[in-house]
Amino acid sequence: MxxxxxxxxxxxxxxxxxxxxxxxxxxxxxxxxxxxxxxxxxxxxxxxxxxxxxxxxxxxxxxxxxxxxxxxxxxxxxxxxxxxxxxxxxxxxxxxxxxxxxxxxxxxxxxxxxxxxxxxxxxxxxxxxxxxxxxxxxxxxxxxxxxxxxxxxxxxxxxxxxxxxxxxxxxxxxxxxxxxxxxxxxxxxxxxxxxxxxxxxxxxxxxxxxxxxxxxxxxxxxxxxxxxxxxxxxxxxxxxxxxxxxxxxxxxxxxxxxxxxxxxxRVTGRFDNVIVSGGINVSLDRVEAVVRTLPGLVAAAVVPVADARWGEASVVIAEAGPRTPPLAEIRAAVETAIGVAARPRAIIRIDRMPLLPSGKPDRSALRELAALRESDPDKG
Incomplete structure (x- = not known):
């Protein structure tokens, strides 16, 4: 055909x-x-x-x-x-x-x-x-x-x-x-x-x-x-x-x-979206699900970053807004729901979430942004 x-x-x-x-x-x-x-x-x-x-x-x-x-x-x-x-x-x-x-x-x-x-x-x-x-x-x-x-x-x-x-x-x-x-x-x-x-x-x-x-x-x-x-x-x-x-x-x-x-x-996450933090497997999909239950973070994304001490960690990326909770509150919510190893290391606030034409978050762009911010916080 x-x-x-x-x-x-x-x-x-x-x-x-x-x-x-x-x-x-x-x-x-x-x-x-x-x-x-x-x-x-x-x-x-x-x-x-x-x-x-x-x-x-x-x-x-x-x-x-x-x-x-x-x-x-x-x-x-x-x-x-x-x-x-x-x-x-x-x-x-x-x-x-x-x-x-x-x-x-x-x-x-x-x-x-x-x-x-x-x-x-x-x-x-x-x-x-x-x-x-x-x-x-x-x-x-x-x-x-x-x-x-x-x-x-x-x-x-x-x-x-x-x-x-x-x-x-x-x-x-x-x-x-x-x-x-x-x-x-x-x-x-x-x-x-x-x-x-x-x-x-x-x-x-x-x-x-x-x-x-x-x-x-x-x-x-x-x-x-x-x-x-x-x-x-x-x-x-x-x-x-x-x-x-x-x-x-x-x-x-x-x-x-x-x-x-x-x-x-009930889908709990992707097999290929797992990090090993301090020897513990952490599903970033589960972390993201918890983060999105918090006010101001409904559309937030969680992406991996390298960590000198733990091997890998995660960061939260969210559009800046008056209701965005502090990092301490985010980490506490994730620790309660999943455990200490799953706590995000940082939150990155951006003006607009990069999206694919399909409307999904552009995770490749988000990972690049996270890596850039981690290497030089004054950039991006």
């Missing part, structure tokens, strides 16, 4: 291309990056190639079939209901592309938020979606990242618009409890999603797998099965074989996340 690269900055172009790839006979769509030269053709049934570096900077081109994309869309409708969709995320990432796929599968044209994301733009797009069929209101849905939710809740106009949706899928990173409580108080119905490009977007909602999706914990790692799984990585058979396992006829995706599952999935 032929593969066509699409300008991911043009959501209407992405929508047109996905219409052909998902509902028609192709060609397959390449989004989010430069596809390797030999990959001008892809296996039959492929609908979408999403190339992303994520927060680690390691590029990967994930191949998704029509069946995987439509399975995710149909399972979402079965879980939260059918209706109209608003695209408020970059179309070049799986979360944004899947919003468009859901709209295509539902047979409704999606609304698209144009230009820079802001409460005013979001509210205008939401207002333009109001419609009814036979006198019955058509429910509206959208998908956001936590930073967008926080931006909307900081504005009365944005908060009202957020509450007008039947449900708002929120993924990309952990949703801080304080932010979830603010949204609920504003009347918004947030649905926490868990998934990745390899699972065609969110496949676990509020901890519960979508219909057809399997979850297991193997050696502490979250693994996922089901019809939404990607076919693998384009032109990378070794990585595909290492990441997608087949056991007793079932294909499992190794997420790299640590967690537990007793009918409800």
């Amino acid at each position: 032929r593969l066509e690269a699409i300008d991911a900055q043009d959501p209407r172009a992405v929508l047109r291309a996905l219409r052909g790839a998902v509902l028609g006979s192709g060609p397959a769509v390449a989004l989010g990056g430069r596809v390797a030269a030999p990959a001008t053709d892809v296996p039959a049934g492929t609908a979408l190639i999403v190339t992303t570096s994520g927060s680690t900077g390691y590029p990967k081109s994930v191949a998704l079939s029509r069946a995987a994309l439509t399975s995710g869309a149909l399972a979402t409708a079965a879980r939260i209901g059918e209706g109209a969709w608003l695209l408020a995320l970059p179309a070049g990432y799986i979360a944004g592309a899947q919003v468009l796929v859901r709209a295509l599968v539902s047979g409704r044209e999606p609304a698209v938020l144009s230009g820079t994301f802001s409460p005013a733009a979001f509210a205008a797009a939401a207002a333009g979606m109001a419609s009814s069929v036979g006198g019955t209101r058509v429910p509206a849905f959208t998908s956001l990242v936590p930073a967008q939710v926080a931006t909307l809740l900081d504005s009365p106009e944005g908060a009202r618009a957020l509450a007008s949706f039947e449900a708002v899928l929120v993924g990309g990173q952990a949703l801080a409890p304080a932010l979830a409580e603010r949204a609920a108080a504003a009347g918004a119905r947030l649905v926490r999603t868990y998934g990745s490009s390899e699972t065609a977007g969110g496949c676990v909602y509020d901890g519960v797998p979508l219909d057809g999706v399997g979850v297991r914990i193997a050696a502490g790692e979250v693994q996922v099965s089901g019809p939404t799984l990607a076919d693998g990585y384009l032109d990378d058979p070794d990585r595909t074989a290492a990441t997608f396992l087949r056991e007793d006829g079932v294909r499992w995706y190794r997420t790299g996340d640590a967690g537990s599952f007793d009918g409800v999935l």
Whole structure:
């Protein structure tokens, strides 16, 4: 099957291309990056190639079939209901592309938020979606990242618009409890999603797998099965074989996340986001989860730094604000929740959090910033 690269900055172009790839006979769509030269053709049934570096900077081109994309869309409708969709995320990432796929599968044209994301733009797009069929209101849905939710809740106009949706899928990173409580108080119905490009977007909602999706914990790692799984990585058979396992006829995706599952999935962090401080393993995801429960630190990030005495330590990076607590309070909260070895060494206050186009914190940039500040506190 032929593969066509699409300008991911043009959501209407992405929508047109996905219409052909998902509902028609192709060609397959390449989004989010430069596809390797030999990959001008892809296996039959492929609908979408999403190339992303994520927060680690390691590029990967994930191949998704029509069946995987439509399975995710149909399972979402079965879980939260059918209706109209608003695209408020970059179309070049799986979360944004899947919003468009859901709209295509539902047979409704999606609304698209144009230009820079802001409460005013979001509210205008939401207002333009109001419609009814036979006198019955058509429910509206959208998908956001936590930073967008926080931006909307900081504005009365944005908060009202957020509450007008039947449900708002929120993924990309952990949703801080304080932010979830603010949204609920504003009347918004947030649905926490868990998934990745390899699972065609969110496949676990509020901890519960979508219909057809399997979850297991193997050696502490979250693994996922089901019809939404990607076919693998384009032109990378070794990585595909290492990441997608087949056991007793079932294909499992190794997420790299640590967690537990007793009918409800609880993700505790990344296996690759662990430091060894004074000989003790410390999950920075757990540290960050505790830090984000404190006032003024809902969107803070925790990153590793070298430490002459302990080997490794962590620092908190947060946007400066009047409610930011002192370091002593942060360290006390982390010590109580996790232990002495997990206490952050410092807090770095910045004017604006660097974000990836997906809305996630740019952790590569944050690590560089932390290293710079540690080597020379007068810089940065």
